[in-house]
Amino acid sequence: MLRYISRTHILVSFAFLLILLGVIYVYSGYTIPSYSLCQQCDDIPEPGVKDILTDVWMNECPSSGGWRIGDLKMQAGLKYAQPSTQKGRTDVNAVTNWNVPLVWEGTFDPVVIDAIYKKMDPRVAVVVFAVGKYTRFLEGFLVSGEKYFLVDFRVTYYIFTDHEKEVPKIKLGKGRNITVLPIPSATRWQDVVFGRMKWATIAIDKQIRNEADYLFMMDIDSVFHDRFGAESLSHLSVVLHRGYYKNTKRDQFPYERRPQSKAYIPLGEGDYYYTAAVWGGNLEEMYKLVKYCYMQSEEDAKNKIEAVWQEESHLNKYLLYNKPTKVLSPEYLWSDYDQVPADIKVVRISQLIKNYAEVRPNGGH
Numbered sequence: 001m002l003r004y005i006s007r008t009h010i011l012v013s014f015a016f017l018l019i020l021l022g023v024i025y026v027y028s029g030y031t032i033p034s035y036s037l038c039q040q041c042d043d044i045p046e047p048g049v050k051d052i053l054t055d056v057w058m059n060e061c062p063s064s065g066g067w068r069i070g071d072l073k074m075q076a077g078l079k080y081a082q083p084s085t086q087k088g089r090t091d092v093n094a095v096t097n098w099n100v101p102l103v104w105e106g107t108f109d110p111v112v113i114d115a116i117y118k119k120m121d122p123r124v125a126v127v128v129f130a131v132g133k134y135t136r137f138l139e140g141f142l143v144s145g146e147k148y149f150l151v152d153f154r155v156t157y158y159i160f161t162d163h164e165k166e167v168p169k170i171k172l173g174k175g176r177n178i179t180v181l182p183i184p185s186a187t188r189w190q191d192v193v194f195g196r197m198k199w200a201t202i203a204i205d206k207q208i209r210n211e212a213d214y215l216f217m218m219d220i221d222s223v224f225h226d227r228f229g230a231e232s233l234s235h236l237s238v239v240l241h242r243g244y245y246k247n248t249k250r251d252q253f254p255y256e257r258r259p260q261s262k263a264y265i266p267l268g269e270g271d272y273y274y275t276a277a278v279w280g281g282n283l284e285e286m287y288k289l290v291k292y293c294y295m296q297s298e299e300d301a302k303n304k305i306e307a308v309w310q311e312e313s314h315l316n317k318y319l320l321y322n323k324p325t326k327v328l329s330p331e332y333l334w335s336d337y338d339q340v341p342a343d344i345k346v347v348r349i350s351q352l353i354k355n356y357a358e359v360r361p362n363g364g365h
C-alpha cells in the first residue's frame with residue numbers, strides 16, 4: 001500500500017512539475033519580446049531577461065531617454081496643420097514599390113517630424129573626409145551645416161583629414177561637436193574615396209559606436225542651402241542621384257556591369273541609382289553597409305579590379321537586394337553644375353563646382 005501511494009505521489013509530483021515548466025516556458029515566451037521593444041529603456045529588465053537581451057539593448061536603445069530608435073511617438077498638445085488623405089504632391093511619386101517613403105518637399109510636416117524625433121533626441125554622427133586640398137571645403141560645409149542640418153539636434157562631425165591644422169574653428173550650436181581624426185595622405189583620389197569605407201569601419205568600431213545613434217556619410221565638397229531635417233532619418237536612408245532620377249532606364253544606370261567585380265549588377269535589374277555622397281541611417285545598419293562596401297572593394301582589389309564608381313557601385317549593389325527604408329529625393333543632394341527643375345522645390349544641399357584636375361592629387365575625373 002505504502003509503495004503504491006508513493007508511486008502515485010511521484011507521478012503526481014512529476015506531472016505537476018511538467019505543468020509548472022510548461023507555464024514558465026509559455027510565460028517567458030510571451031514576455032521576452034515585450035522587453036525587446038525597449039520602450040522602457042530606462043527600466044532595468046528583470047535578471048535573466050537582461051542577459052538574453054544585452055545585444056538588443058546595446059544596439060537599439062539611445063543612450064538617454066526611454067525611446068527606441070524607430071519609435072514614432074509625439075507629445076500631446078502639439079499644434080500643426082491637419083494631414084489630408086486627398087491633397088499632396090501629385091507631380092512626383094512619393095512612395096517606392098516596396099512601400100517606403102520617397103521624400104520630397106511637401107510630403108512631410110517639419111513640425112510633426114521634428115517633434116517625433118526630438119522626443120528621442122538621438123545623437124547623430126556625420127562622417128566626412130577632407131584629404132589633401134579638400135580641406136578648403138570644410139568651412140563652407142560646416143558653417144552651412146550649422147545653419148540647416150538637423151538644427152537643434154545633437155550632432156558630431158567626425159572629420160578625417162591628413163591636415164589637422166586646416167580644420168577651421170567654427171562656432172557650433174548647443175549639443176554639437178567636432179572630432180578630428182588623423183589619417184594618412186593619399187596619392188590617388190580613388191584611394192581616398194575607397195579609404196572612407198575602411199577608416200569609417202575602424203572608427204565606428206573603436207569610437208563612434210559609443211557616441212552615436214544615427215550616422216551619415218557625406219561628401220565634403222557641398223554646401224547646405226535649406227532645411228535638412230529629421231525627415232531624413234530612418235533605419236537606412238539614401239538619396240537618388242540627381243543625374244539619373246527622372247527618365248533613365250534601368251539598363252542605362254551607371255552600375256558596375258563587369259561580372260568580375262563584386263559590384264556587378266546584370267542588365268534588366270535595378271530600382272534607382274543612388275549617390276554615395278549622402279547616405280545615413282541607424283548606426284549599426286550603417287556600420288554593416290560601410291563594412292560591406294569596404295570588404296567588397298577589398299575582394300575586388302585582390303582580383304585586380306576597381307568598380308566603375310568606386311564605393312558608389314558597391315553601395316548600389318547592396319541597396320538593390322537590401323532595400324532602404326527611406327529614399328530621399330535629389331533635393332538632398334543637388335549640384336551647382338545643374339539647373340534646378342520644377343520638381344525640385346527646395347535644394348537642401350548642393351555639390352560645389354570644382355576643378356577636378358586641380359583639387360585631386362592625381363587629377364582626372
Ligand SMILES: CC(=O)N[C@H]1[C@@H](OP(=O)(O)OP(=O)(O)OC[C@H]2O[C@@H](n3ccc(=O)[nH]c3=O)[C@H](O)[C@@H]2O)O[C@H](CO)[C@H](O)[C@@H]1O
Nearest residue numbers: 129130131132134189192193219220221275276277310312
Ligand atoms: C555626387 C556623387 O555621386 N558623388 C560621388 C562621386 O563624387 P565626386 O565626383 O564629387 O567625388 P569627390 O571628388 O567629391 O570625392 C568624394 C569625397 O572624397 C573626399 N576626397 C576625395 C578626394 C581627395 O583627394 N580628398 C578627399 O578628401 C572628399 O570628402 C570628397 O567629397 O564619385 C565618388 C567616387 O568616384 C563618390 O562615390 C562620391 O560620393
Ligand SMILES: [Mn+2]
Nearest residue numbers: 219221277351
Ligand atoms: Mn563630391
